[in-house]
Amino acid sequence: MKFGVVVFPGSNCDLDAYHLLKDVLSREVEYIWHQAESVKGFDCIILPGGFSYGDYLRCGAIARFSPLMESIVEFAQSGGLVIGICNGFQILIEAGLLPGTLRRNVSLQFRCQFTYISTENNNTPFTNAIKPKKILKIPIAHGDGNYFADEKTLKEMKKNNQIVFRYTTPTGDITIDANPNGSLDNIAGICNKKGNVLGMMPHPERAGETVLGSIDGLSVFQSIINNLGE
Amino acid sequence: MKYRAEIKIMPKKGVLDPQGEAVKGALKTLGYDGVHDVRIGKYLVVLIDGGEKILVENKVKEMCDKLLSNLVIEEYSFSVKEIPV
Amino acid sequence: MKYRAEIKIMPKKGVLDPQGEAVKGALKTLGYDGVHDVRIGKYLVVLIDGGEKILVENKVKEMCDKLLSNLVIEEYSFSVKEIPV
Amino acid sequence: MKPEIWRELGLKDEEYQMIVDVLGREPNYVELSMYSVMWSEHCSYKHSKETLRLLPTKGDRVLQGPGENAGIIDIGDGLGVCFKMESHNHPSAIEPYQGAATGVGGIIRDIFTMGARPVALLNSLRFGSLEETKNRYLFNGVVAGISGYGNCIGIPTVGGEVYFESCYGGNPLVNAMCVGIIEKEKIKLGHATGSGNLVVLVGAHTGRDGIHGVTFASEELSEASKEKRPSVQVGDPFMGKLLLEACLELIENGDVVGIQDLGGAGLTCATCETASRAGTGMEINLDDVPLREEGMEAYEIMISESQERMLLIVSPEKESKVHEVFKRWGLTSTTIGHVTDDGILRVYKGGKITAEVPAHSLADGAPAYNPVCSEPDYIKAVGEFNISEIPDVDDANSTLLKLLSHPSIASKEWVYRQYDHMVRTCTVILPGSDAAVIRIRGSQKGLALTTDCNSRYVYLDPQEGAKIAIVEAARNLVCSGAKPLAVTDCLNFGSPEKPGIFWQFRKAVEGISESCEFFGIPVVSGNVSFYNEVNGEAIYPTPTIGMVGLLEDVSLCCTQDFKKAGELIVLLGDTYEELGGSEYLSVIHSLVKGKPPKLDLIKEKTLLKVVLAIIQQGLVSSAHDISEGGLIVALSECCICGNIGAKVRLESEGLRMDALLFGESQSRTLLSIHPDNIHAVMEMALSSGVPFKLIGWVGGDKLIVNVDGEEKINISIDEISKNWREAIECYMK
Numbered sequence A: 001m002k003f004g005v006v007v008f009p010g011s012n013c014d015l016d017a018y019h020l021l022k023d024v025l026s027r028e029v030e031y032i033w034h035q036a037e038s039v040k041g042f043d044c045i046i047l048p049g050g051f052s053y054g055d056y057l058r059c060g061a062i063a064r065f066s067p068l069m070e071s072i073v074e075f076a077q078s079g080g081l082v083i084g085i086c087n088g089f090q091i092l093i094e095a096g097l098l099p100g101t102l103r104r105n106v107s108l109q110f111r112c113q114f115t116y117i118s119t120e121n122n123n124t125p126f127t128n129a130i131k132p133k134k135i136l137k138i139p140i141a142h143g144d145g146n147y148f149a150d151e152k153t154l155k156e157m158k159k160n161n162q163i164v165f166r167y168t169t170p171t172g173d174i175t176i177d178a179n180p181n182g183s184l185d186n187i188a189g190i191c192n193k194k195g196n197v198l199g200m201m202p203h204p205e206r207a208g209e210t211v212l213g214s215i216d217g218l219s220v221f222q223s224i225i226n227n228l229g230e
Numbered sequence B, C: 001m002k003y004r005a006e007i008k009i010m011p012k013k014g015v016l017d018p019q020g021e022a023v024k025g026a027l028k029t030l031g032y033d034g035v036h037d038v039r040i041g042k043y044l045v046v047l048i049d050g051g052e053k054i055l056v057e058n059k060v061k062e063m064c065d066k067l068l069s070n071l072v073i074e075e076y077s078f079s080v081k082e083i084p085v
Numbered sequence D: 001m002k003p004e005i006w007r008e009l010g011l012k013d014e015e016y017q018m019i020v021d022v023l024g025r026e027p028n029y030v031e032l033s034m035y036s037v038m039w040s041e042h043c044s045y046k047h048s049k050e051t052l053r054l055l056p057t058k059g060d061r062v063l064q065g066p067g068e069n070a071g072i073i074d075i076g077d078g079l080g081v082c083f084k085m086e087s088h089n090h091p092s093a094i095e096p097y098q099g100a101a102t103g104v105g106g107i108i109r110d111i112f113t114m115g116a117r118p119v120a121l122l123n124s125l126r127f128g129s130l131e132e133t134k135n136r137y138l139f140n141g142v143v144a145g146i147s148g149y150g151n152c153i154g155i156p157t158v159g160g161e162v163y164f165e166s167c168y169g170g171n172p173l174v175n176a177m178c179v180g181i182i183e184k185e186k187i188k189l190g191h192a193t194g195s196g197n198l199v200v201l202v203g204a205h206t207g208r209d210g211i212h213g214v215t216f217a218s219e220e221l222s223e224a225s226k227e228k229r230p231s232v233q234v235g236d237p238f239m240g241k242l243l244l245e246a247c248l249e250l251i252e253n254g255d256v257v258g259i260q261d262l263g264g265a266g267l268t269c270a271t272c273e274t275a276s277r278a279g280t281g282m283e284i285n286l287d288d289v290p291l292r293e294e295g296m297e298a299y300e301i302m303i304s305e306s307q308e309r310m311l312l313i314v315s316p317e318k319e320s321k322v323h324e325v326f327k328r329w330g331l332t333s334t335t336i337g338h339v340t341d342d343g344i345l346r347v348y349k350g351g352k353i354t355a356e357v358p359a360h361s362l363a364d365g366a367p368a369y370n371p372v373c374s375e376p377d378y379i380k381a382v383g384e385f386n387i388s389e390i391p392d393v394d395d396a397n398s399t400l401l402k403l404l405s406h407p408s409i410a411s412k413e414w415v416y417r418q419y420d421h422m423v424r425t426c427t428v429i430l431p432g433s434d435a436a437v438i439r440i441r442g443s444q445k446g447l448a449l450t451t452d453c454n455s456r457y458v459y460l461d462p463q464e465g466a467k468i469a470i471v472e473a474a475r476n477l478v479c480s481g482a483k484p485l486a487v488t489d490c491l492n493f494g495s496p497e498k499p500g501i502f503w504q505f506r507k508a509v510e511g512i513s514e515s516c517e518f519f520g521i522p523v524v525s526g527n528v529s530f531y532n533e534v535n536g537e538a539i540y541p542t543p544t545i546g547m548v549g550l551l552e553d554v555s556l557c558c559t560q561d562f563k564k565a566g567e568l569i570v571l572l573g574d575t576y577e578e579l580g581g582s583e584y585l586s587v588i589h590s591l592v593k594g595k596p597p598k599l600d601l602i603k604e605k606t607l608l609k610v611v612l613a614i615i616q617q618g619l620v621s622s623a624h625d626i627s628e629g630g631l632i633v634a635l636s637e638c639c640i641c642g643n644i645g646a647k648v649r650l651e652s653e654g655l656r657m658d659a660l661l662f663g664e665s666q667s668r669t670l671l672s673i674h675p676d677n678i679h680a681v682m683e684m685a686l687s688s689g690v691p692f693k694l695i696g697w698v699g700g701d702k703l704i705v706n707v708d709g710e711e712k713i714n715i716s717i718d719e720i721s722k723n724w725r726e727a728i729e730c731y732m733k
């Protein structure tokens, strides 16, 4: 099983995802430069966090036109596993692989802090290893994580169980205070209809070692590994 | 020929504009009570070479749809003027 | 009376506009070779009540100087129209 | 040439004469502009270099001392830690966001110029009172600028400090520090060695950024250039990131001979310094410099301070490869000249020589001044202070809350939650404890990082205050479990041409030297910022100290928060009746008076030795340095961060209540210890003569303090926490 971490100009969490997969989970992983032709040979593609193209204009707006994205879109449409974290989530949305949009945080400020999230759908390739009801402690670090979708889209998403993660209190209550950025319905992560494309604002790759204050992020990657079947 | 395209990109009606809200609040605290709505968007000036104006206008529209604006939350309008040499 | 003020805020001439540069680059890679300059600024629409138009215009200018634009790196222009009731 | 011209450029008459003597002729306007920027205080250190010689810069771990772009310290395993702090005060006063952002960008370039991978940022900030709108605007803008640049480029901002004092009202201080890791044999220097090697300019196009407004008054300028305005530098962290990656890739592969960032004085500085360091000369052609604006004149191109640019010295064989690498990273790079052996910096434009000056005289030929130095009158005045003039505390509870909610003491979370302090997944101790700790990938080791300076102490007694700044930094590192290694300093003062200010400067440097000598902690890099004044009023003398410490085993690091109910609270060190310069005196009695607490270096050394040993043996659950606000504020911080209460008994032993509770006596540390370890710790402390007091235990949901059996403080942690956490937030809403 081989993971690919895409490197856009301005990506800066590529290193962290790579480190976690290679050094912590001892999996095969390679960086993929954004100008590469294709993602052939990879089983799971990770779009890491960062500031691709400086997040100028809109987060992810320019990166989605990178040559590699075409091949990633095909990969996704043919059922390949794609996970976008933070800026990666924004890119997936701009690329039309995920619905809705991510706007400026209501605070109008960048936020870096630990958050708590509940798993609303344990039945995806990215969440099947997460114990039901388990509240995950995973940090966020973004200025534009305020999820929005119009009512129609939101209904669709609910119908298809596309809402995967929501911000909660440490005890699992979904409240306004638990919402770090103003996201609609405390949405922290969503997937596409098929469930093979996930986007999430929290950084599971930052919660994979005890010294870093949490290992709750591991279960996301463990799910992928289970799903790809050792 | 050289053209100057001016593009306005605004948050769609009904879509919350936190930045606009914040500025409205700030203006009120500064004592501008008359202010009852503020919407904030982007303004782009693009200098572009091209043939007939109509063609350039189509190009600009295409740019807006493809890259410059996000149709989920934004709407845009633009004007193209020829730059006299 | 009700007025609608439209305010354009742009980076001053000579001040670097990294965002504009990046978007220009993106447009070129998308094949829009004709594009040779992109500048990106803000566009504000402010709805404001007031008496005579001239007074409102002064108010708006004051807002721009005080809060809306950063005169060190930006320049602005605006227009005020009365909203017919 | 008319005197107005060089005077407008900020050159003294005798300095102009020196230039004429060096050249053997009158300089032209381009040459004069180049000299004016290189011989400015900022580039030439002409008022400070003599005094700075006092600083200890040697040590067996020192791989690179002052003089290069940043200092480097050996941390074993073939690795070095490379770091430097720099000020961006004046740009931040004019445009807080861009001023701070470009400050961060600049210090990052200093680090990767050495070949080091930047791994952490810190910042030391000072503003006037948050009561004033202007100061809130500056504070907000500066923090946004630091976050805007640091987050985007992907280097965690892990620590720093923020103080609010009216003296910084019109002149905020923005000191940014960057820390990098480097493989010893990969160290690169800014040397233009090898006649015939090529000079490559890469990064942003050159515009009229930051060109001194004064030059525009000069009559030599053409009509056309008259209405050209100088523009504020704008940072582009995205391009900064591309430059960082591309340059490190080239250095990694050994494809560059020398490398230098373009900072103050832009192209002039980068060319003459690299040549001067290598004892070579250089020829560059301005027609090859990519420009952002039309019709830029030679002098503008030479002194432009456009951001995100680097200068590389490359051998002809590598030229094409170097350009390829930059192209892959989407950067513009151009060969603008070559290295010569005649020691002359020759600048061509339009096929003609527009400047021809000895590189060495530009870079290092500036005069060194030894300004008049005399004790300012205020020193005596503030020194005369009799504590009996002020009433002792009656309501300690409300006093504590007042202190905790004062912005200088209150939680800085409003600041650091805007910074990505976790990217690179190496931050082991996040902002909010005494020092930040980052792990070093691929090893057991970790680095502890802090910035410190109580400038009120320095104001009251520059020498003692500076000594204390060093030991406080050391104490913060030790409390985190690290051994202090080395210092970078950022010396912020008023005008050195005023005898009283220069005296402050001189004394402060002496103080730093004294502490550093004593602890064997060398100063390996730093920066001087003079003329921090608003209409004649200088800021408090502020020698900001950045210190780096080493943990052999990062898993043994220690935080300040109380961990478990039932653990015992120990106070190491003696408390004296010292309130001079204290936060208590200033916040509660609006007095900035007295002498700072006295510092006994020997006592401090034994304390730090013991605390470090205790932590390294894993005998304590928490350790916290006692600084602003004294014992009870420190206790409150331990409780708040651990979200647990404490019950404490103290003996006044004849001390005033306020001195006991809120005095800032030095060489003290608060520990929380599991009962099983208490004897071991006591042994270690007493055997080395460190005063040891068991003052209470952790537990409950209140902070309760009894003095001589009488309850003086009894507040719920919730209330303490609320006051401490929300203070800054409330101002910034």
Ligand SMILES: Nc1ncnc2c1ncn2[C@@H]1O[C@H](COP(=O)(O)OP(=O)(O)O)[C@@H](O)[C@H]1O
Binding pocket: D122, D123, D124, D125, D157, D158, D159, D160, D161, D162, D409, D412, D415, D416, D419, D430, D431, D432, D433, D434, D435, D436, D451, D452, D476, D625, D627, D628
């Ligand atoms: N400007 C800042 N940027 C990042 N972290 C900061 C900043 N100011 C303060 N902090 C963090 O807040 C905590 C408290 O700061 P401070 O009171 O100066 O600690 P100390 O008194 O122990 O030096 C420290 O962890 C410090 O790193």
Ligand SMILES: [Mg+2]
Binding pocket: D452, D472, D476, D625, D627, D628
């Ligand atoms: Mg301290």
